[in-house]
Amino acid sequence: MATELELKLMLQSEYLKSASDFLDEICAQSDDDTVSRQPTLNLMNAYYDTEDGQLMSGGMALRIRAVNDQFIQTVKTRGTSRVGMHARGEWEWQLESDCLDLSLLKEVPLPDDLVAMTWSRQLQQAYRTDFQRQVWLIQQGDTKMEVVCDQGKVTSPYGEDSICELELELKNGPEAALYEFALRIAECVPVQVSVVSKAQKGVRLKQGEIEFPQKPVGSVSRLALAAYWYEVWLIYWEAMFFMQDEVLLQPFRHTIHQLRPCLPAHLDHALVDLDNALGELYKADEDKVLELLAGLKSVGSLMLKIGQWLNQQSH
Structure with a gap:
């Protein structure tokens, strides 16, 4: 094994x-x-x-x-x-x-x-x-x-x-x-x-639905909430391209607001900058939104930096 x-x-x-x-x-x-x-x-x-x-x-x-x-x-x-x-x-x-x-x-x-x-x-x-x-x-x-x-x-x-x-x-x-x-x-x-x-x-x-993680309940740590919202954030991004539906950019951005309070200042600020950029992009031609999103290097870099920070905290 x-x-x-x-x-x-x-x-x-x-x-x-x-x-x-x-x-x-x-x-x-x-x-x-x-x-x-x-x-x-x-x-x-x-x-x-x-x-x-x-x-x-x-x-x-x-x-x-x-x-x-x-x-x-x-x-x-x-x-x-x-x-x-x-x-x-x-x-x-x-x-x-x-x-x-x-x-x-x-x-x-x-x-x-x-x-x-x-x-x-x-x-x-x-x-x-x-x-x-x-x-x-x-x-x-x-x-x-x-x-x-x-x-x-x-x-x-x-x-x-x-x-x-x-x-x-x-x-x-x-x-x-x-x-x-x-x-x-x-x-x-x-x-x-x-x-x-x-x-x-x-x-x-077969199921025809997007699977999300179970939300922590009760008194949980900020780190546990960060891990939960981070995974939800990733799932919304992937679902947006699976379903070819730019409307899912809205819950993706909503998840940013849930994730921000759980992170240190430098990552919080980076999420603010990303959210502002996404807001501007959303004003583009509807037919081009997914194409423009797919080419944004800043999204993946920030996903990796947050994932890296979360893994460092869990060790």
């Missing part, structure tokens, strides 16, 4: 080349032969669940990946939240064919609701992802990470959604290095932090 710690960045397809060029340049500048771009992969993942989504509800994803005529069965568990980063348990097995082998799950500490495995007789393919993956192996000082760029789509009987994202996965070194490198990317390419996984995109196609 491996624990996967990654930071996911969304971007629009017109900026993929800029991201690729930036990462290629990082590799070209390095004297280390291990810092390199790897061969491009074409991946298909079939995700399985019950009709009523017992695995997703229980905090588990089960898939078979096909790559280069090889089949890999993977289980991922929900793991712990790192404020904008994903930390999950992950188990993988090579298979002889594209058929699930549920006997392998005895190695996995299943979530309590799934231990009895009564769900196993009701499994069906819920959705699939097809995408092209570019991979870069990056080393910055003592930190090693894998950066992947995925472009493709999620499909199910209920529709489809696009995949266009960068994932920074920490292989060795401090967690802070993921944010530091992501900020370097954000200086050159308009990227934004995403907390929506490919599996969640597949489930969303």
Whole structure:
């Protein structure tokens, strides 16, 4: 079992080349032969669940990946939240064919609701992802990470959604290095932090609704409120592009006002500046609002800086 710690960045397809060029340049500048771009992969993942989504509800994803005529069965568990980063348990097995082998799950500490495995007789393919993956192996000082760029789509009987994202996965070194490198990317390419996984995109196609975190109740710390509003903020941004609806800019900006009192002065001031810029942009031609938003580097940079601060406070 491996624990996967990654930071996911969304971007629009017109900026993929800029991201690729930036990462290629990082590799070209390095004297280390291990810092390199790897061969491009074409991946298909079939995700399985019950009709009523017992695995997703229980905090588990089960898939078979096909790559280069090889089949890999993977289980991922929900793991712990790192404020904008994903930390999950992950188990993988090579298979002889594209058929699930549920006997392998005895190695996995299943979530309590799934231990009895009564769900196993009701499994069906819920959705699939097809995408092209570019991979870069990056080393910055003592930190090693894998950066992947995925472009493709999620499909199910209920529709489809696009995949266009960068994932920074920490292989060795401090967690802070993921944010530091992501900020370097954000200086050159308009990227934004995403907390929506490919599996969640597949489930969303069926449910037809945006999933938000549960709001803290009672007497909670300012940090807990900051983490909550930060995640809501990220979700509204991603939802705006998923639904192709600039009207969601209004709740996105409303969330800024909820988040501001929870943050230190320098981040509060930066949010004020961003909100003012968004207010001016909203006066633009309605048909161009999403296009203009997608090109704002300041949004992603500030998302990363706030996420970085939140993670520093939680350690």
